[in-house]
Amino acid sequence: MTIRELVKKMDLQVFSGENGLDREIEGGYVSDLLSDVMGFSQEGEVWVTLQTHKNIMAVASLKDLAAIVLVKGLKPDEDAMEVSNEEEIPILGTDKSCFEFTGLLWSLIK
């Protein structure tokens, strides 16, 4: 499934990085610890988090992640969106809790 299809299926908000919407989803990773994501996420995964600052984009770009999803209605910082646009890695948003969103994501891409 592509990020674009996920956005449609789960009614996600696209904050930035529209040019990366056709990235293919290889899996998911859920963590708010940057070192955990850095060490153990895999290329092409969707990263679910509540961190909203610019450093999430450094991690996403270094790890070649497919997209970041912010849960609980959180919004990314302005400078995070700028990097997301440059790197063409989308930052998406949902009002759902991390638990609920991840459960649905799992059932869609497992």
Place this chain on the structure above:
Amino acid sequence: MELVYKVEGGDFNKAGHASSQIKRVLKQLGVPPVIIKRVVVALYEAEVNIVAHAWRGVITAGIDESGIRVVLDDEGPGIPNIEKAMEKGYSTASQEVRDMGFGAGMGLPNIRSNVDDFKISSEVNKGTVLDFFIKF
């Protein structure tokens, strides 16, 4: 080839800049993706350690056919007990830094597990030198 970057302590806005520049060069050189992935993990964690824990530092990356050697030389508080610092979960990061998702105490262990050669030396109130090598 030698690449040199300056890193400022406390400047989280630029954290990861040197790592992404070096990643770009390795890609251009055609280094295998599995190796680039290991370099990136070690490099980013070591770069962030200067930002999070030191005052300022210099990253020097030497690249040839055999591999990449990265030396991160910083001025800072140093590490009083390196053995303890190497333990998973050990961190002296401030609450503010932890709230950003740093300070999990996984940096040094993750560096060590991704490199082929690893050296660290430190002097309290002077600084730390981290030196690692990854074979191509």
